[in-house]
Amino acid sequence: METQDLKKAGLKVTHPRMKILEILERAPEHHLTAEDIYRKLLEEGEQIGLATIYRVLTQFEAAGLVNRLHFEGGQAVFELDRGTHHDHMVCSRTGRVVEFYDEIIEKRQQEIAKAHGFRIRDHSLILYGEFIDDESASES
Amino acid sequence: METQDLKKAGLKVTHPRMKILEILERAPEHHLTAEDIYRKLLEEGEQIGLATIYRVLTQFEAAGLVNRLHFEGGQAVFELDRGTHHDHMVCSRTGRVVEFYDEIIEKRQQEIAKAHGFRIRDHSLILYGEFIDDESASES
DNA sequence: TGCGATTATGAGAAAGATTCTCAATTTTTT
DNA sequence: AAAAAATTGAGAATCTTTCTCATAATCGCA
CATH class of the missing domain: 1.10.10.10 (Winged helix-like DNA-binding domain superfamily/Winged helix DNA-binding domain)
Known part of the structure; x- marks a missing residue:
């Protein structure tokens, strides 16, 4: 396939x-x-x-x-x-990447672009930080 | 200063x-x-x-x-x-960069992070596309 | 099914961005 | 003003990515 x-x-x-x-x-x-x-x-x-x-x-x-x-x-x-667009969350400790999609953010982006006379071709939203679950996994 | x-x-x-x-x-x-x-x-x-x-x-x-x-x-x-955080819009034709800030997007990011047990240290939101005003400025 | 034209691959060179090294210089301290 | 500490400059080194070109693989067609 x-x-x-x-x-x-x-x-x-x-x-x-x-x-x-x-x-x-x-x-x-x-x-x-x-x-x-x-x-x-x-x-x-x-x-x-x-x-x-x-x-x-x-x-x-x-x-x-x-x-x-x-x-x-x-x-x-x-x-x-x-096929499904999504944004990313990157853990700076473990490198883990989690994808997410949020309708509200997508819509706001379009509205903001429109207000600025901007045509979005692509976009990139990345959150950097740490997963609290990964907290214990300390690495020297 | x-x-x-x-x-x-x-x-x-x-x-x-x-x-x-x-x-x-x-x-x-x-x-x-x-x-x-x-x-x-x-x-x-x-x-x-x-x-x-x-x-x-x-x-x-x-x-x-x-x-x-x-x-x-x-x-x-x-x-x-x-001092004031903002996101970016980049024109792929002219390279022009425009900054923007949107309370709703910021808030949603926090909510999404929370739902995923993620602590945001930093984030990057970039819209790529073209400014419609710049349309006429064609460059070979 | 095999040939030929076309396109893709591999290895290493090349390019572009960023960091490192270390001697010489500038800042700060005294 | 002199000594100690930190910073700079130039080029080498590193890292990521692209390019070159000879060799090899793929696809359409006989």
Whole structure:
């Protein structure tokens, strides 16, 4: 079923592209850097060059298959686009990322944009902080 | 009056720090990359190394004097912290940045965080798109 | 099903942004 | 004004991402 996604996106079905899609689909964290993907592939014996990973991710982004997010730290993270828009909460202690969606915020953004004569193409809302549950998990 | 800011922040009053603060205060754009600051200083005959600029900006950030923002494009931009929090709207055509603040969004963020057991330390909301007024200004 | 044209990949070089190193300079203290 | 402490500048180093180009894989068609 992944091959369909690639074809629909107008991309040829190649081994690297399939494998990268697979990794993104299986990743429990859902948010991976290009390096993360590179290492995960290596662990599975797939020796795919970093350059290819960046290239493919950029193509996936253009095709709407993945989103590129700019968290603090300058390193881009990628997530599979599962069709439903959402924003992010990032735990600075554990790196855990939680997604959320809020109708009220979405609506306000549109209203604010309108008031400023601005047409929103995309937006990024990220909350940085800590999950109180993770409090105990102290790491040296 | 700038020297006060530096002293209050526990930073020694040095020539580069003063000049960088000045540039940030005077910049009509309000949002500058380290390079921008470097070039503006050069134009004024101040030959301050890029390394110093990054170092000082990082110190200013730690002291709460400036904010570092991660727009699309991987290059960090810096703005003077004028005490009032705000979010950003970035025009992808002209690069124009407009600040806004919305009580409702701020409140919702807190509510959402609370519901998730999350303590917000900081947040970043950026709207990407175009200003309709800027529409005519086409650039090849 | 195999060939050829086209497109993708891999490795390393290159580019861009940011940080580090360390000797020389400036600030602050005395 | 001199000594101690902190800061700066220049370039090297690092990190992330993109580019180049020769080799390899994919797809359409015979």
